[in-house]
Every structure is written in structure tokens, then in C-alpha cells.
Amino acid sequence: MGDKLRPAAGFGPRLLMAQGLVILAGSVTVLTVALLLAPGLFRAHVEQTVGPIPTNLAEHLQIAFARATLTSLLIGVMAASVTGLAVGWYVTRRVVDPITAMAQAASDVAEGQYSTRVTESGLGVEFDAVGLAFNQMARGLAATERTRAEILRDLAHELRTPLTTIRGYHEALSDGVLTVDQKTYALIEDELSRVERLVDDIARVSVIEERRYDLRLQQVHVKELLTTATASATLSFQERGVTLTCDVSQDCVVRGDPDRLQEVLANLLDNALRHTAAGGRVTLSAACSNNTAELAVADTGEGIAAEHLPRIFERFYRVDSGRSRSRGGSGIGLAITRALVEAHGGRIRAQSPGPGSGSTFTITLPTEPKPTATHPRHKHGRAE
Numbered sequence: 489m490g491d492k493l494r495p496a497a498g499f500g501p502r503l504l505m506a507q508g509l510v511i512l513a514g515s516v517t518v519l520t521v522a523l524l525l526a527p528g529l530f531r532a533h534v535e536q537t538v539g540p541i542p543t544n545l546a547e548h549l550q551i552a553f554a555r556a557t558l559t560s561l562l563i564g565v566m567a568a569s570v571t572g573l574a575v576g577w578y579v580t581r582r583v584v585d586p587i588t589a590m591a592q593a594a595s596d597v598a599e600g601q602y603s604t605r606v607t608e609s610g611l612g613v614e615f616d617a618v619g620l621a622f623n624q625m626a627r628g629l630a631a632t633e634r635t636r637a638e639i640l641r642d643l644a645h646e647l648r649t650p651l652t653t654i655r656g657y658h659e660a661l662s663d664g665v666l667t668v669d670q671k672t673y674a675l676i677e678d679e680l681s682r683v684e685r686l687v688d689d690i691a692r693v694s695v696i697e698e699r700r701y702d703l704r705l706q707q708v709h710v711k712e713l714l715t716t717a718t719a720s721a722t723l724s725f726q727e728r729g730v731t732l733t734c735d736v737s738q739d740c741v742v743r744g745d746p747d748r749l750q751e752v753l754a755n756l757l758d759n760a761l762r763h764t765a766a767g768g769r770v771t772l773s774a775a776c777s778n779n780t781a782e783l784a785v786a787d788t789g790e791g792i793a794a795e796h797l798p799r800i801f802e803r804f805y806r807v808d809s810g811r812s813r814s815r816g817g818s819g820i821g822l823a824i825t826r827a828l829v830e831a832h833g834g835r836i837r838a839q840s841p842g843p844g845s846g847s848t849f850t851i852t853l854p855t856e857p858k859p860t861a862t863h864p865r866h867k868h869g870r871a872e
């Protein structure tokens with residue numbers, strides 16, 4: 489009920505009424521001024537031309553003049569009011585029609601018709617800016633709605649697989665087909681962990697994509713970024729027999745949140761490790777140019793076929809969903825990675841010569857001017 493506006497006179501009648509008031513005020517002013525000034529001026533003019541005239545004749549003339557003036561002014565004012573109101577009605581329609589169209593479009597969007605758009609009003613830049621902003625908002629809502637539907641569909645699909653497996657075990661156990669032993673518990677545990685991981689990833693991707701987190705921006709040296717990421721990942725690489733090399737020959741400064749950038753590198757290193765067999769190599773490197781830093785994670789692993797490359801950053805997209813799922817992948821890691829990189833004003837791309845030939849993921853970030861001795865404020869690692 490609080491949402492409902494009180495029914496009131498529309499904007500059009502009010503605008504027309506305002507114009508009527510302007511005409512009325514103008515007319516009253518013209519009449520008053522003319523009646524106060526014209527008779528005196530007329531008498532002075534006559535006396536100047538024919539000399540002094542007798543008082544009774546002067547009064548006669550004055551009354552006759554005042555009447556003639558009043559009559560013609562009244563007719564003039566009435567004619568002006570009619571033409572003025574006609575023009576006012578036209579102007580009012582020109583102004584009110586686009587506003588009515590905008591109100592209708594807003595109510596359509598409120599009812600969920602996100603394809604509604606408003607056309608250019610022709611009322612000037614301010615109205616056009618409102619129209620443009622409205623269309624942008626409607627497009628944004630349509631995209632959000634599409635994403636929501638996609639997420640629900642993908643989510644249902646992703647949850648169905650482990651839940652079907654768990655139900656299968658449950659039925660086999662209750663029918664006595666399967667015996668209760670450590671192996672069965674471990675299998676069920678695996679599927680449950682998969683669901684948990686999926687739920688965590690989904691929560692994380694929605695926080696990241698909706699930017700519901702703070703970026704603690706500061707100046708970050710890419711060399712330090714790579715060294716830290718390598719140190720954190722070394723142990724798991726050793727365990728899997730994959731060589732991790734860090735090339736820190738170049739250094740430059742980017743503006744970013746070191747924790748989030750570490751998360752980005754950790755995701756890429758984790759992927760590289762999961763897709764590279766023992767004996768393979770993963771290299772982390774940086775290349776600095778004038779305005780950008782390019783961080784690359786290159787592996788000699790299984791590679792990615794050209795048809796999959798454009799899609800791997802999409803949520804839930806996996807090249808080989810069965811295999812990836814069995815390795816714990818929910819297809820969300822790269823979506824999170826891309827959203828984090830873009831929040832830093834950067835870009836991420838994947839390249840691969842093809843299956844079996846390894847992959848390279850490259851992040852491009854804008855760089856900051858290098859700290860110099862004359863700018864002590866730009867000291868490395870200092871939060872701003």
C-alpha cells in the first residue's frame with residue numbers, strides 16, 4: 489500500500505494550468521498598465537496638437553478613449569488567451585508524451601519485462617540522458633535475470649550428479665547389494681565433499697562477481713607477487729612430481745590487492761598442476777612494458793583444444809566435465825579468476841597450441857609509475 493501513489497491531477501493538466509496562469513497574469517498586467525497610462529497620455533497628446541480643450545470635452549474624450557481601449561484590449565487578451573492556450577496544449581503534449589512513455593516503460597520493467605526500451609524524447613540532452621540511463625538499467629537487469637536463470641539451471645545440473653550417486657549408494661546399502669565398509673564410506677564422503685566444494689565455490693563466485701568485497705588497493709611489486717605465489721605452491725608441486733619454475737627477471741609495480749592477486753595466481757597454478765602430469769613443468773613469469781604488466785602461468789600439460797578456449801572462463805564450463813569433476817573441479821575457478829582480474833582493471837586470456845601441448849594463461853594489469861627516490865610516498869608495499 490505504501491508503494492501506491494495518491495491519485496492526483498496529471499502533469500499535463502498542471503502544466504497547461506500553469507501556462508493559463510501565466511497568460512492571465514500577463515493579461516491583467518497589460519490591462520492595468522494600459523488603463524492607468526493611456527487616457528493621460530492621450531489627453532496630453534491631443535492638447536499638444538489642438539491646444540487646451542474645455543474640461544467637459546476632455547472628460548468626454550477620456551471616457552470614450554478608455555472604453556475603446558478597454559474593449560480592444562479585452563478582445564485582444566481573449567484572442568491571445570485562445571492562441572496561447574492552443575500553443576500551450578501543443579507544448580504540453582510534446583513534454584508529457586515522452587514522460588508518459590518513460591513511466592509506462594518503468595512500470596513494464598518493474599513487472600519483469602526487461603526488453604522494454606525508451607526512444608529518444610527530442611526534449612533535449614537532460615531527458616535523453618535519463619532515457620539512456622533507463623535503457624542501460626533495463627539492459628543490466630535483463631543480463632542479471634539471464635545470469636540468474638543460467639545459474640539455477642547449471643546449479644541443478646551440477647547438484648544432480650553427486651546426489652544421484654549418493655542416492656545410488658543409499659539404495660544399494662539398504663538393499664544389501666553393497667556392504668557397509670570403509671570403502672563405501674569413503675565413496676560417499678567423496679561425493680559429499682564434491683557438493684560442499686560446489687556450494688562454497690558458488691558462494692564465492694557470487695561474492696566476487698557482484699563485487700560484494702573490498703579491494704584493498706596498494707602498490708604491489710609483481711616480482712614479490714610471483715615469489716610468494718611460488719613459495720605457497722611449491723610443496724604441492726613437489727608432491728605431484730611437477731617442476732615449478734619462477735622467472736623473476738622483470739619487475740614493475742601494479743595497483744592491486746595483494747591477497748586477491750595471490751588468489752588469482754593460486755587458482756591458475758592449481759589448474760596448471762591438475763592438468764599437468766608428473767614430469768611436466770609449470771613456469772610463472774612476468775613481462776613489464778610501458779603501461780602494462782603481463783603475468784603468465786605456462787604449463788606443459790594436457791593443453792586445451794581451440795573450440796574450448798573461448799568458453800573456459802564461463803561459470804561451470806569444463807572441457808571434460810566427467811574427468812574434471814572427478815578431479816574436484818566445479819568449473820568455477822576460472823570464472824572467479826577472471827572476475828578478480830577485471831576488478832583490477834585487467835584482462836586474462838588463455839592460449840594453447842592444442843591438446844597435449846600445454847597451456848598459457850596470461851594476465852594483463854595496468855602498471856603504476858615506478859617508485860623513485862624523489863617520491864618517498866611510493867614506497868613498496870605501503871597501503872594507501
Ligand code: ADP
Nearest residue numbers: 759760763800806807812817818819820821822
Ligand atoms: P575446474 O574447477 O573444473 O578446473 P576452471 O574454471 O578452473 O574449472 O577451469 C575450466 C576448465 O578449463 C577446466 O575444466 C579445464 O578443462 C580447463 N583448464 C583450466 N586450466 C587448464 C590448464 N592449465 N590446462 C588444461 N585445461 C585447463
